[in-house]
Amino acid sequence: MITPGIADDIAATVESCRRLDDTEGGSRAALRHMQQQVTEVAGHIRNSRFSDSATRQRTINLWAQLAQTAGWTAMDTGLHTRAHHFYATGLKAAHETADRALTSHILGCLTFQAIARGQHHDALALADAGITAALSAAPAVRAMAAARKAHAHAALGDLTALRRTTDVGLTFLAHPDARDTRPPWLYWLSDLRVVTGQSYITGAFATGAPGTGEARALLAEADPFITGWLGRHAEHIADRDGLLHGAWLARSYLARDQLEHTVATAGSLLQYASTVPSAHVRSTLAALDTDLAARRELRSHRPVQRLRADLQDVTAG
CATH class of the missing domain: 1.20.1050 (Glutathione S-transferase Yfyf (Class Pi); Chain A, domain 2)
Known part of the structure; x- marks a missing residue:
């Protein structure tokens, strides 16, 4: 029994x-x-x-x-x-x-998975379902549902909807009871800065021209969200989240021709990358290597070539 x-x-x-x-x-x-x-x-x-x-x-x-x-x-x-x-x-x-908050959370996970698989319109539909399920939930749950929808808009390159939905999530999380009424499975959500920064980077890259115009400005806005989070949570440098967001930050720097920051950021991550068995991290590091390979002017740049060799060692494993 x-x-x-x-x-x-x-x-x-x-x-x-x-x-x-x-x-x-x-x-x-x-x-x-x-x-x-x-x-x-x-x-x-x-x-x-x-x-x-x-x-x-x-x-x-x-x-x-x-x-x-x-x-x-x-x-x-x-x-x-x-x-x-x-x-x-x-x-x-x-x-x-009848746990609608947990239902919303799982729909949010499915949203994230659909984005990872390139099923962006499915992701948006799942995110909408998650928001509906969370209508009577605690503010932090509604904030997370809105953040997942913002990420789906980002993956579609809809920067206007990305900003609008991000603001909705931030409003929910600003509720005075947001942290005290979080369900136990949302223990990690204390703010949305790093989540917002990642969505901004994703949105900029989804436009196909992250280094120009509004997308470039969005990458610049994302910088303090990611760097500030990494700086305040030094323990995350060696874990999956730190590696993932750091790798995207390195890609963001490269898109804006900030080569020194690209090499320094990626180099600081690679000492930990072999110990984090994350397919998502590996694919992002591989994408950074692809970005570097596409820059013909960097083919004789020794620090970049050393970085590329290290990236290939890590992603091959």
């Missing part, structure tokens, strides 16, 4: 898997561990009796949270089909427990 005490133990497992994703996201070993946990909780739900209905509801909701975390790890491992399966499992469980 599943008792409240056993549900507490499952909750501790969910929390440990979140921490594991934070530190080892993209690792196939971490994903195998999470998949085992998802399967075990599913077995409890299918085959066990519960001490009361509240414990059953809680266990199903914890299963949804666990599936979301496993989906995020699978996505960062590059296993998109498996990630989608986990997200679908999480959505079903969140629906069963």
Whole structure:
């Protein structure tokens, strides 16, 4: 029989898997561990009796949270089909427990996955569904839903909609209760600066001409969001988020012909890149190498060629 005490133990497992994703996201070993946990909780739900209905509801909701975390790890491992399966499992469980905030969060994860797969119009539709699901949710949940929609607009190169939706998210997060009423799975959301900076960079690159006009101005606006976050959270330099945002920042510098900043930023990241098993990070570093390769005038530039060799070593692994 599943008792409240056993549900507490499952909750501790969910929390440990979140921490594991934070530190080892993209690792196939971490994903195998999470998949085992998802399967075990599913077995409890299918085959066990519960001490009361509240414990059953809680266990199903914890299963949804666990599936979301496993989906995020699978996505960062590059296993998109498996990630989608986990997200679908999480959505079903969140629906069963009438948790619209968690439903919105998982739809936001699906939005991010669709962007990663180049399915930008699907991403926008998923983001809209996430906003609808969050209509009665806490301000931080609504802020995150708006940020996901802003990122979908960014991927489509719609800079006007990107700015408008970003402002909506910032307004929600400015609510005085936003941080105190966050659900536990949104523990990491304290501000939207780095999320906004990443969306601005994504939007500028999606225009196809990031180094010119409004897109160039957007990249300049993104700089303090990313550099300020990295500076205040030095521990992130060595993790997945720091590497991802730092790699995009390096691409942004190159688009604006700030070669010294490009080399310095990318060089500071590469000492950590081999220890972060993230497909998303590797693909962004590979894109930086492609950007550098396209610049004919840099083919005899020794620091750039050394950087390219290091990038290729990391991305090949």
